[in-house]
Amino acid sequence: MTNGEKNRLKDSIFKYIGVFACSIGLILLAIFIGNIIYDGFNRIDWSFLTSLPSRKAEKAGILTAWSGSLWIVIFTFIIAVPIGISAGVYLEEYNRKNKLTRLLEINISNLAGVPSIIYGLLGLEIFVRLSNLGSSVLAGSFTLALLILPIIIVATREALKAVPSSIRAASFGLGATKWQTTWYQVLPAASGGILTGVILAISRAVGETAPLIVVGALAYVPFTPKGPMDEFTVLPIQIFNWVSRPQHEFAINAAAAIIILLAITFTMNGIAVYFRNKWQKKINW
């Protein structure tokens, strides 16, 4: 075997390893989703979506759980996205490199790896007790916002880095200020990457259970939140609660609730992808 043949063989072997690595994740996900849909799809009907929790599996519904999740996601979005993007813009566009900013950067990267339950404890002390918000939707949203801030900041910075510096130079050259350059040129160009980060972050927030339990999200709530100060429960808590019941019927309920949670996540991602594509088309230098 010549050297060239050897290299080609290595090349094709590596290709198959790559395909294999990719498919493991996808196949597992497909099996999981297939299994869940098989178990739970027939359980989903109108009354499942509009009923209160119950001890009888066939009467139980997820009205308070999905509406709680929706409230939490909306408020988390409102709190985390402006702060996250602003922080990212500051660090990438305005920031001068010195010791303080290096410390900031290291901390933000580290925060992304902190276990979520720690954020729960932080939220319990700062938002629930010190700020006197109680175990409300707002306290839960602030806690989750903290949790996803590092993801949004890091994604924003990466997206801004990818914008060619010639764009900035051209803008400055035409007499634009830093603010005008950032707002009219750099941010629109980076919007695709930023939105991807926001999607990932919000999807993570939808699925979180541990920090919300610590903050005081409840398991049985017979009413939907009417405002940001109301108590709440969320879908992952309802699912966790049903999965740990001995009766098989509750496992079916859990599967049905998982389908709804997946549907919510996919819908939100879909909306974000739509906007990303729409905005990206507008950019033509």
Added chain:
Amino acid sequence: MIKQKILNFKIVILSLILIGCSSNSNNTNNSSALSGDIKIDGSSTVYPVTEAVAEEFRVVAPNVRVTVGVSGTGGGFQKFSRGETNISNASRPIKDKEAKVCDENNISYLELSVAYDGLAVIINPENDWVDYLTVDELSKIWHPDAQNNIKYWSQIREGWPNEEIHLFGPGTASGTYDYFAEVICGKKVGTRGDYTASEDDHVLVQGVATDKYGLGFFGLAYYEENKEKLKLVGVDNGSGSVLPSMQTVSSRTYAPLSRPIFIYANNSAKEREEVKEFISFYLKNAKNLVADVGYIPLTDEEYGFEIEKFNEFIK
């Protein structure tokens, strides 16, 4: 003519007043006039019972907002001792430390037993040598000293096969584990560490169901739901082997592996009508609801005793 009209008017007014009175007097006897928030938190073991009671209470008192959380017994007591909740679900009695915080915050409380939870010792249906286990034998299997020493069924009782024993049990963070370790191996001893531990009891069910040489323990309700896959083992505490069942757990002949589960009420039960009403409702209706969610009710006398205790507390 005019007189007639005035008379009619008087009758109407009078009847209106009467209706008003009668509906008023009805309301005072009826929980539907109650309103307010009742906050409950604590053990996830007790949660299904409290959820069932809250669900039924909503039918008689629709304006009372009862919410139930699952922070665990310890987390629940932490909130309870700060006065953040009215009632705490607990799968073990309150600890001295927790009671002290309650005292510091001027919170008086009352412990009420609401149901029994039986722990089942389980083997694989193909296991034909184990007829029962004594408490000593269980202790021999699970004691921390057994780690690396007791590995084969034959070491537990003579005549049992010389095959490896595979152990399954809940993780050390669960109240079920604490209770089992304490009554089988002794206070503050713990158990051996080399067993398959899972916080998810379904995993334990699956483990024993697929392993001929397996042995496990978990809540009786999980056995009831998986009867065809598992075999229940009787436990002998010196007075003969007893299988756990509704009767043996509730009469406490299945000992020591049955435990009471509790709710704790604080002084708001004295001051607030809706809290008082909810707890009375809880104790009066627990019997049927407890069985509904897979636990074992107390006897009628015991519920009667708890109700008396509660009435004494709110005086």
